[in-house]
Amino acid sequence: MDTTLLFQLVLNGLIVGALYGVVAMSFVLIYKASQVVNFAQGEFLLVGAWVCWWMLTTWQLPFWAGFLVTLAFMTLFGILLQIIVLRPLIGEPVISVIMATVGLSIFFQALMKWMFGVFAQPFPPIFTAERMRVMGLEVQTVYIASLGVSVLIMLGFWWFFTYSKHGLAMRATAFDQQVAQSLGVSVPKVFAMSWAISAVVSTVAGVVVGVVNGVSSALSFYGIKVFPAVILGGLDSIVGAVLGGLIIGVLENLAQYVDAQWLNWGNMYQIAPFYALILILLIKPYGLFGTRNIERV
Amino acid sequence: MSAEAPILAADGVSLRFGGVRALTDVSFDVRPGEIFSIIGPNGAGKTSMVNCVSGRYRPTEGRILFAGQDITRTSTSRRAALGIGRTFQNLALFGHMTVLDNIMVGRHHLLRSGFVRGMTYWLGGAQREELAHRREVEEIIDFLEIQHVRKAVAGTLSYGLRKRVELARAVALKPKLILLDEPMAGMNLEEKEDMARFIVDLNEEWGMTVLMIEHDMGVVMDISHRVMVLDFGKRIAAGTPDEVLADEHVKRAYLGEADEVVHDDGEPAAA
Numbered sequence: 001m002d003t004t005l006l007f008q009l010v011l012n013g014l015i016v017g018a019l020y021g022v023v024a025m026s027f028v029l030i031y032k033a034s035q036v037v038n039f040a041q042g043e044f045l046l047v048g049a050w051v052c053w054w055m056l057t058t059w060q061l062p063f064w065a066g067f068l069v070t071l072a073f074m075t076l077f078g079i080l081l082q083i084i085v086l087r088p089l090i091g092e093p094v095i096s097v098i099m100a101t102v103g104l105s106i107f108f109q110a111l112m113k114w115m116f117g118v119f120a121q122p123f124p125p126i127f128t129a130e131r132m133r134v135m136g137l138e139v140q141t142v143y144i145a146s147l148g149v150s151v152l153i154m155l156g157f158w159w160f161f162t163y164s165k166h167g168l169a170m171r172a173t174a175f176d177q178q179v180a181q182s183l184g185v186s187v188p189k190v191f192a193m194s195w196a197i198s199a200v201v202s203t204v205a206g207v208v209v210g211v212v213n214g215v216s217s218a219l220s221f222y223g224i225k226v227f228p229a230v231i232l233g234g235l236d237s238i239v240g241a242v243l244g245g246l247i248i249g250v251l252e253n254l255a256q257y258v259d260a261q262w263l264n265w266g267n268m269y270q271i272a273p274f275y276a277l278i279l280i281l282l283i284k285p286y287g288l289f290g291t292r293n294i295e296r297v
Numbered sequence: 298m299s300a301e302a303p304i305l306a307a308d309g310v311s312l313r314f315g316g317v318r319a320l321t322d323v324s325f326d327v328r329p330g331e332i333f334s335i336i337g338p339n340g341a342g343k344t345s346m347v348n349c350v351s352g353r354y355r356p357t358e359g360r361i362l363f364a365g366q367d368i369t370r371t372s373t374s375r376r377a378a379l380g381i382g383r384t385f386q387n388l389a390l391f392g393h394m395t396v397l398d399n400i401m402v403g404r405h406h407l408l409r410s411g412f413v414r415g416m417t418y419w420l421g422g423a424q425r426e427e428l429a430h431r432r433e434v435e436e437i438i439d440f441l442e443i444q445h446v447r448k449a450v451a452g453t454l455s456y457g458l459r460k461r462v463e464l465a466r467a468v469a470l471k472p473k474l475i476l477l478d479e480p481m482a483g484m485n486l487e488e489k490e491d492m493a494r495f496i497v498d499l500n501e502e503w504g505m506t507v508l509m510i511e512h513d514m515g516v517v518m519d520i521s522h523r524v525m526v527l528d529f530g531k532r533i534a535a536g537t538p539d540e541v542l543a544d545e546h547v548k549r550a551y552l553g554e555a556d557e558v559v560h561d562d563g564e565p566a567a568a
Contacts, residue, residue, distance in 0.1 A: 165408040172391055172402045179389040182351055183470060184377030184406035 002261075008137050009253040015143045017249020018150035022205045023222050024229040024241035025157055026198035032174040032236050033194035035094070036086060039101040041202060042223020043108035048074050048203025049210035049219055050116050056124050063126050067207065071200050078199030082192045109217055120216035146208040153201055154242055161238070166193060174236075228273040232280050234290025243288065248273045302365060304329045304506050305350065305474055310359035312345055312530075319345040320530045322359070327474070332500050332507040334517045336541075337527035338550070343510045344386055346527065347476050350508065351383045352376045364473070378406040382472030384463045386479045386510075392452030396443060396462050399451050400434050403469030434469060440503075441465045441495060457488040464495065468503070475499065477509040481516060489513065493520055518542065526550070 027041045051073055055066030085104065089097050127141040134144070161167040172180040173190045181187055206219055229248045233240025255272030259265055280287065303326035312320040320342045327333040335343045348354040350361060352373035360369045368376055382403070391399050408430065438447055441461045446454055451462055460480065467475055480496065481489045493516050499505045511517050517524060518538040525535040528550040534541050541547055 165405060168398060168402055169405050171394065171398075172405075175391045175393070176389055178353060178373075179385065179391075180402070181373035182353070182377055182383050182385075183403050183466065184374050185402070186372070186374040 004137070006257060009257050010250055011134075011137055011139065012143075013250035013253035014246060015139075015147050015249070016253070017246035018147055018242075019205045019208060019245070020222070020225055020229045020249050021242040021245025022150050022153050023202055024226045024233065024245045025154070025238050026201040027226050027230055028233075028236060028238050028241045029157075029194050029201075030198045031230075032238075033170055034082075034086070034191045036101065037094075037098050038198070039098065040104040040108065040223065041198075041226055042220035043105050043112075044074070044078075044199045044202035045206030045209065045222050046112055046215075046217065046219045047077065047108055047206075048199070049206035049215045050112050052203070052207045053121055053123060053210060053215045054116070057121075063124075070203060070207065074199045074203045075196045078196035079192045081199070082195035086195070087188065087191070105220070105223065109220055113217060116215075118217070120214040120218070122214045123211045126211055140212065142208065142211050146212075149204060149208060153204060157201075157238060166190075170194060225273060228277040228280070230287070231277055232287055234287030236291050237287065237289035240287055240289035248276065251276055301328055303327055303362075304364055305508065306362040307346070307350070308360045308362065310346070310349055310356045310361065312342075312349060312354055313357045318530050320349070320356070320527075323527070323530070323532050324359075325525050325532065325535060327506060327508055329473075329506055330500070330504065331522040332496065332509065332520055334509045334511060334521040334524045335527060336511070336514070336517055336524060340529075341527040342530040343527055344478055345530075347383070347478050347508070347510060351381060351476055374406075377470060377472075380471070380473035381476065382467035382470040382474070383476035384460075384467050384478060384480060386482065388456070388459050388463060390451040390459055390463055390466070392450070394451055396438075396447050396449055396451055396454075396465075397434070399462060400437065400466050400469045401430075403466040404430055404434065407471065437465050437468050440498070441468075442491075457484055457491075460484065460488075460492065461495070464492075468499065468505075472505060474506045474508060477507060477511075479510055479512065481511055481513055489516060496520060 023041060023045065026044070027038060030036055030038045030041075048070055052066055052070040055061045055069050056063060059066070061069065081104070085100060086097065089100055127145070129141055131138055132141050132144065133139070159167075161171060169180065169185040170190050170193070172183065172185055173187055177187050180190075205222065209219055209222065225248065226245075229244035230241050231244070232247060233242070233244030252269050252272050255268040259268035306324075306326040308324055310320055310323045311318070323342070323346060325333075335346060337343050345354060349356050352368075352371065352375075356369060360367055362368065363376070363379060363381060366379075368379065371379070391402065394402075408426070438444055441464060443458065443461055443465060446458060446462075451459065454462065464477075464480065467477075477496065481492050484492060496507060496509070497520055500507050509517075509521070521538055523536060524538055524541045526533050526541060526544070526547050528546075533546045533550055534544040536544075
């Protein structure tokens with residue numbers, strides 16, 4: 001057995017898994033706050049990455065400026081999406097809301113292809129050293145940065161929900177909207193805020209992946225990969241989302257290892273998370289940390 | 298009675314759900330500084346009335362005025378910010394949060410620090426602000442005698458304690474008017490006495506106007522300044538406890554025979 005390869009894969013798994021965790025967290029955030037299963041989560045990454053790419057190439061902004069502009073844009077994007085598309089659907093059956101998010105997903109994929117073309121576009125290089133060595137392993141600099149960013153975002157989430165006024169209001173709203181309102185929490189604002197935060201956080205992940213692999217519609221696949229992660233962690237648990245993301249990230253890399261060493265089927269990397277998804281639904285449908293009474297659709 | 302401007306006025310409020318008339322042309326006003334109770338048999342529309350005041354329901358007809366301002370169309374959260382706090386008939390604590398966090402949600406509209414100032418916690422005065430809030434919250438906690446459970450998860454507490462925490466959360470809002478929907482339901486005698494004392498103190502020492510729904514006639518008649526009686530969504534009487542007790546309509550509709558009524562220790566006849 002090739003242990004170096006194994007370690008390399010586990011490390012890759014943790015790095016990619018942390019990104020899954022970040023996207024999963026933003027997915028769970030929307031679900032918790034507004035009970036919407038967002039099938040357009042992957043498109044947040046896509047739109048965010050394209051906007052950032054556009055800022056850096058067409059407008060020639062330095063990375064930090066382009067990135068900040070992108071985050072500001074995505075904040076607005078999330079808020080407007082909630083106000084224009086999802087707010088009118090409040091009170092409609094869950095399935096209608098889900099179909100609307102599926103529609104959004106298709107719409108934004110097509111829109112991005114129309115605006116930026118169907119080919120993957122590389123980001124201008126951001127780091128001077130492309131690779132660095134960590135404990136004898138070869139890692140792309142951007143991956144290290146991405147791990148750092150992921151951990152920062154997770155800490156940010158933790159701080160936000162534990163100590164900030166709005167985080168507390170969001171937890172209150174998730175628990176009981178009527179009561180939260182009677183305590184002075186504006187529920188429409190909380191909904192809009194949750195979509196904004198979700199869009200911004202996903203965008204960070206989108207830009208990181210874009211820097212590594214180039215920007216293309218493949219980014220929206222992260223929106224699908226998020227499902228095994230959140231189902232594993234529990235649909236309404238932020239901690240579960242992070243853990244689920246990490247586990248799925250490692251799992252797909254290990255699956256690739258097993259595949260390369262023995263099976264030679266050639267596609268385990270993509271498929272393994274979904275085998276896991278089916279297994280979890282069979283064995284532990286509420287996930288590791290999920291609440292039992294959540295609705296399955 | 299004084300001619301002081303009412304803090305809350307309901308003006309011809311009707312509420313219909315399809316063909317069901319929950320409230321029909323109910324008018325009343327609550328004066329600043331009083332304890333005003335709404336009583337009536339089950340299904341009389343008491344909670345509907347309170348929900349119209351808190352903003353959960355919009356009256357089909359009529360107006361609600363708070364401190365002279367028409368709030369009929371104002372959102373629930375805005376009303377809370379204006380100074381209307383409430384508790385619920387069925388316990389509505391955030392069960393998985395600590396007692397302290399529950400109460401801090403009640404401070405929501407008073408916490409000025411938004412996202413940005415929160416991020417610069419140690420620079421922007423957010424820390425000082427939080428300290429001031431904590432001091433007030435601690436005062437409320439002391440007052441309601443829940444110091445020993447302040448770090449406990451709300452869902453794990455006993456029923457009577459949870460009722461108190463819910464009251465604390467509503468008080469944390471610093472409301473001018475507090476709506477209490479059956480604050481003593483399901484309590485034993487001792488707990489009821491404690492709760493009655495808290496309500497009177499809130500009213501007398503904290504200067505809050507209280508609008509209360511309660512089934513326990515003994516308590517209602519003891520601590521209320523004025524009482525309104527609803528039956529089938531209509532107001533059938535209002536006045537001081539004595540006036541209401543003497544009212545023929547009330548006796549017939551709600552309290553049963555006169556001699557069953559006035560004992561402090563007994564359960565209400567029709568509750």
